[in-house]
Amino acid sequence: MPRLHLKPGREKSLRQHHPWIFSGAIARVEGEPSSGATVEVLDAQGAFLAWAAFSPQSQIRARAWSFEAKERIDATFFARRIAAAIAARAPWLTGSDAARLVHGEADGLPGLVVDRYGEVLVVQILAAGIEAWRETLVAALLRHTGATVVYERSDAEVRTLEGLPERCGALHGELPEMVEINEDGIRYRVDVAAGQKTGFYLDQRVSRQRVRALAQGREVLNCFCYSGGFSLAALAGGATSVLSLDSSAPALDLARDNLRRNGFAAAQAEWRDADVFSELRRLRDQARSFDLIVLDPPKFAPTAQHAARAARAYKDINLTALKLLRPGGLLATFSCSGGIDAVLFQSIVAGAALDARVEARLIGHFEASPDHATALCFPEGTYLKGLLVQKG
Ligand code: SAH
Numbered sequence: 001m002p003r004l005h006l007k008p009g010r011e012k013s014l015r016q017h018h019p020w021i022f023s024g025a026i027a028r029v030e031g032e033p034s035s036g037a038t039v040e041v042l043d044a045q046g047a048f049l050a051w052a053a054f055s056p057q058s059q060i061r062a063r064a065w066s067f068e069a070k071e072r073i074d075a076t077f078f079a080r081r082i083a084a085a086i087a088a089r090a091p092w093l094t095g096s097d098a099a100r101l102v103h104g105e106a107d108g109l110p111g112l113v114v115d116r117y118g119e120v121l122v123v124q125i126l127a128a129g130i131e132a133w134r135e136t137l138v139a140a141l142l143r144h145t146g147a148t149v150v151y152e153r154s155d156a157e158v159r160t161l162e163g164l165p166e167r168c169g170a171l172h173g174e175l176p177e178m179v180e181i182n183e184d185g186i187r188y189r190v191d192v193a194a195g196q197k198t199g200f201y202l203d204q205r206v207s208r209q210r211v212r213a214l215a216q217g218r219e220v221l222n223c224f225c226y227s228g229g230f231s232l233a234a235l236a237g238g239a240t241s242v243l244s245l246d247s248s249a250p251a252l253d254l255a256r257d258n259l260r261r262n263g264f265a266a267a268q269a270e271w272r273d274a275d276v277f278s279e280l281r282r283l284r285d286q287a288r289s290f291d292l293i294v295l296d297p298p299k300f301a302p303t304a305q306h307a308a309r310a311a312r313a314y315k316d317i318n319l320t321a322l323k324l325l326r327p328g329g330l331l332a333t334f335s336c337s338g339g340i341d342a343v344l345f346q347s348i349v350a351g352a353a354l355d356a357r358v359e360a361r362l363i364g365h366f367e368a369s370p371d372h373a374t375a376l377c378f379p380e381g382t383y384l385k386g387l388l389v390q391k392g
Contacts, residue, residue, distance in 0.1 A: 002031030004041045004052070004062060011043040014050050017377045019064040019110050021052060026061055035163065036132025038065065038073045053110075053129020057163030063110035063129055075136045081108050082140040092370045098181040098190070100202050100371040101145070105378045111162075114141060115198040117179045117190050120149040122198035123171070128162050138171050149173035153198050168193070184209060186232050188258050194250070201229060203336075203368040203384050204296065210366065210388070211294060211332055212237035218291035221245075221283075221324065223276045223317065228255030230294045230332075235264045239292070243270045245279050277313075280320040293321045294332045296386075301339030310337055311348050318352035322360060325391040334366065334386035342385040349387055359392030 006014075010025035021041060033039050033054040039062060041050045048069045052062035065073050085107035093099055101121070102114035111127025121141055125131050138150055150172040159166060178189045183205060190199040211230050215237030222231045225244035234242050246252055252271045259269050272279065276297070295317055301310030318333055325331060335345045346362070353360040366386030368374075374381030 002029065002033035002037060002039045002054070004029055004039050004054075005046075006041065006043050006049070008044040011049055014041065014064065014067070017064075017067055017375070019050075019052075019105050019375070019378065020060045020380075021050075021062040021064070023059055023061040036128040036130075038129075053127065053132065055128040055162055058128070058161050060127075063105075063127055065108070065129070075140075078109075078133055078136050079140040079143070082137065083144050085109070085114075086144050088373070089371050095185075096181070096183040096205065098183055098200065098202060100369075101141075103372050103374075103381075105381050106373045106375045109137075112137065113198070115200075115202055116145065116147070117181050117192065117199065119147050120151060120175065120179045120192060121145060121147045122151050122153050122192050124156060124198060125152065125154045125164075125167070126156055126158050126162070128164065131162075131164055134171075142172060147172075149175055151175045151192055153192070184212075184233075186236055187261055188227060188229070188232070189254060189261070190227075191250070191254060195254075196226065196248075196251070201226065201296075203372045204229060204334075205369040205371075207296075207332065207334070207366045207369075207386060208233040211292070214330055214332075215239040215292060218330075219289075221290040221293045221321075223280070223293070223295050223321070224297045225255060225271070226251045228258045228271075230296065231255065231269060232258060232262060232264070234292065234294075235259075235268060236262075239268075241268050241270070243272065243290075245272050245274050245276050247273065247275050249273055276317060280317060280324065284320055284323055288324060289326045289329075290324055291326055291329045292332070293325060293329070294334075295321055296332075296334045296336075299337050299383075300335070301337035304339040306337075307339045307344070310340055311344070314340070314345070314348045315352045315355070318349050319356045322353055322356045322358045322389075322391060325358075327391055329391050330363070331360075331389040331391070332366065332386060333389065334384065336384045338380065338383045342382075345385055346387060349389065353389070360389045361392065363388040363390050 005028045007027045050064040111130040113124040154167040192199040212233040215234040220234045220242040222244040231244045368384040
């Protein structure tokens with residue numbers, strides 16, 4: 001069994017069960033582990049720390065599978081982890097036939113994401129260790145879910161950091177052109193093969209429920225609407241109208257289709273193919289106003305290095321959105337940037353309110369839905385945060 005010997009003092013995070021081992025922490029590699037191979041990780045005194053998967057090309061040189069010396073990393077181990085991940089979701093699966101079943105580090109499977117859309121599973125394999133156990137994991141997923149299709153969407157950029165090629169396609173069964181899900185009574189069509197992420201923003205389910213509960217009688221603006229998630233939730237909650245903006249034509253086509261299929265009146269919803277930054281200004285110049293605005297932009301800051309530029313972008317859209325709100329109106333504003341933490345995000349929105357000369361109160365917080373759990377000792381796993389703000 002190949003071994004990683006850590007430098008003195010570099011064992012601390014592993015002892016706290018943080019699963020990443022950076023290349024700079026490694027004093028010496030014993031043996032010649034191949035990409036994805038299981039290695040034993042030892043501290044500078046030679047004491048056991050973890051079993052881990054070796055990623056020769058990545059700065060994250062290894063990811064821990066287990067902190068138990070007696071554990072065997074084999075097919076049974078992965079079947080157990082998959083079963084545990086699925087069992088942990090049981091309380092959150094009611095009301096929807098779509099959910100994240102495996103969320104990487106939180107499920108002891110760093111580098112693996114599995115989303116369920118009805119009978120279709122979509123897997124993302126983002127690290128060399130998971131890649132090495134691909135067939136075993138797919139077999140375990142099929143056994144524990146009864147799914148009829150498994151489709152791979154390993155086209156995320158992080159794969160290049162692992163030295164892995166992009167890979168998309170069916171691993172089991174045949175993918176229908178569109179998959180339909182039912183989330184809290186709203187039907188959405190999901191484009192698994194060509195949609196964003198694995199096809200749908202499952203992490204926003206609880207936020208959509210909240211927006212739905214707040215929408216009664218309100219005129220709504222949904223920025224970065226994608227396939228219409230928040231727009232349809234607002235209409236289901238009794239919004240009088242929704243204006244939705246996105247710069248992706250295929251996303252808007254899907255959103256229009258979703259509106260029709262749920263039987264909402266076409267006149268209640270307007271979809272605009274537009275850049276949110278300039279469209280918000282245009283709406284302001286036209287003196288438009290709204291009772292509820294959702295801002296759910298893409299990741300402006302993947303890492304902390306991008307934080308300063310991203311902060312300006314967040315401030316820009318929040319500032320204009322606050323101006324567009326009527327007094328007493330609500331802003332649901334989000335950031336899914338790992339490089340912007342919750343404290344920084346709040347200070348950006350506070351700065352936006354100040355510059356907009358708007359009195360605003362913080363009503364509550366949003367976070368990723370519970371099927372996107374994070375490991376307690378792995379703060380890097382927390383990415384989605386949101387604020388519910390009321391204009392004075
Ligand atoms: N709120 C959505 C998810 C938003 S994802 C949901 O709940 O499903 C971010 C969306 O922003 C994507 O659909 C992308 O097409 C769109 N987008 C990215 N940059 C944009 C821009 N500058 N203007 C308008 N839309 C943009």
